[in-house]
Amino acid sequence: MFRGILGAALLAAVTFVLPARAGDQDFTLVNRTGVEIHKVYASPHSSDDWEEDILGDDTLPDGESVNITFSPKERAAMWDLRVEDSDGNFITWESLDLLQISRVTLHYKKGKVWATLD
Secondary structure, X not given: OHHHHHHHOOOEEOOOOOOOOOOOOOEEEEEEOOOOEXXXXXXXXXXXXXXXXXXXXXXXXXXXEEEEOOOOOOOOOEEEEEEEOOOOOXXXXXXXXXXXXXXXXXXXXXXXXXXXXX
């Protein structure tokens, strides 16, 4: 089911307005989808290309999390996030202000995929 939703939901734009706080772009990605995630990409919103797969040879099983860290020299605030399953189905969230977000929890239930941002 999740794979079908990923294939159908090629782009999900999420914009959040949160109070400003000091900090870098590091965040924790939590998988609560019921499906193993095979690839994760994060790129500045202004970029036309995805960066390297953050997971590399690893995967992110359901119920697990991964800490995603950035260089202290990174200045971009707005980022796009893409996750893929084993079949290459993906979903994308755009314009995440990683200076405001420390945790992204991905969910899937009854045919819907969403992210909770903390």
